[in-house]
Amino acid sequence: MADRALLDIDRIFLEPAVPSFPRGREILARYPEAERVEVPSHWNIPSLHGNEGSVEDWVRIKRSTLVLGVKKGLTMRPNGRSAHFIAPSISNGCAMACAYCYVPRRKGFSNPISLFVNIEAVAAAITRHAAKQGPLAEPDLFDEAAWVYDLGENGDLSVDAMICDNVRDLVALFRGLPNAKASFATKWVNRELLDYDPQGRTRIRFSLMPARIAKIVDVRTAPIAERIAAIDDFLAAGYEVHVNFSPVILYEGWEADWAELFAEIDDRLSEAAKRQLKCEIIMLTHNAGLHAVNLGWHPKAEALLWRPDIQETKRSEGGGDNLRYRTGWKGKWLTRFRALLAERLPYCTVRYAF
Incomplete structure (x- = not known):
């Protein structure tokens, strides 16, 4: 069951077609007491996305509101950073509230989880696309032997999995695709995923940053120490486990904080985890619109994120x-x-840095 501190759904916005899908009916049955509000589109809900006043209720909305829709676009987009391809999203938005998240820049003043209920169509599209690719010609920065599909561009699949089986279904899908591998980044430790049996065909990337900074900007996420502690457990469960050092935020003393984080990683990981460890490094990107939103609910974060003197x-x-x-x-x-x-974690290969 979902952690009620993170998710306690009492209102569901849904497109008219949602109840016609098995996954839609499953989710609605899970929250029988929730108010249902039918909307023409999951993407355009004025009371959420266009309501500037909702900034004051930012966290409450993320905890209590769910949006259900049908995924329309099923194309794969070339990526070239974290993966070969970006798969069609099975969600958009998040119950967590990281102050630097780019999704609110496009959605407006609130971005609770939007889940797509036509999971069969998404899985079929991925299967067709992978079949057309054939085998990976040669090892590259994304993988040694498989085409990598990023599944979680616009949300956090570890949290989505608390609501329905979309993530379980995709992990099972990639278990049967001999030339393809799934990948997603997360800031939440959902131990139910340990039972999904990925058989090495799903890569989970735990996002990490210095703990004292995460307490300010990684709002409503799992503690950094908990994420590090999960790495060995997920590896043992059959996942490939990498890390994202993301975002790298610059401030007085940042190098000392990161050195401390690297020391904790080195101390906590098993030799097996270290041998397969790879990372991505992503420097902070911010946005004037997001800055304005954050000032309405979390101005303390902006002292770190909004640095026009060096941006x-x-x-x-x-x-x-x-x-x-x-x-x-x-x-x-x-x-x-x-x-x-390189000095502190010499065994950690950098897959991508930006």
Whole structure:
């Protein structure tokens, strides 16, 4: 059962077609007392996405509200960073409330979990696409032998799995795809996933940062120590387990904090976990719109995230204007980070750094 401190659903917005899908009926049956509000589209709910006043209820909405819809687009997008391809999302939004999350930039003032109930269509699309790829020609930075599909671009699948079996179904799907592997990042430790039997075909990436900073910006997530402690357990359960050092936030004393985190990882992981450990490094990206939203509910985080003295505006791949650490300086800071990592965790291969 879901942790009621994280999820206590009492209102469900749903598209009209949701009850016609088995997964939709399962989810609705799980929350029989929840108010149901029918909406034309999961993406456009004015009382959520366009309601500036909801900033004050940011956390309450994430805990108590669920959106159910039908996934329309089923195309695979080339990625080239965390994976070969981005699979169609099975969710959008999250019950957690990380202050740097990019999803609210597009959705507006609230982004509780939106789940898609046509899981069979998503699974079929992935199966067709993987079949067309054939075998991976040669090892690359994404994997030694398989095409990697990122499943959790717009949400956190560890939390989604507390609501329904979409994640279980996809782990089972990739167990039977000989040339493909699933991947998703998470900030939550859901030990029910230990029973999914991934057989090495699903990669879980625990996102990590210094604990004292996570307490400020990683709102409603699992503690960093708990995430580190889970690595060996998930490896033993058949997952490939990597880490994301993300986001790397710059402030006075950041190197000492990261050195402390690396020491904790080195102390806690088994030799088996260390031998297979790889990472991604992602420097903070921020956004003026998100800054304005955060000022309405969590201004303390903005003292860390909003640093125009060392940030500059850059056009993102999605066409938005985001703040990133200044060109030239960002490269120097990333080089320093990688040097510290190589010194403290020499066995941790860097798969991707940005």
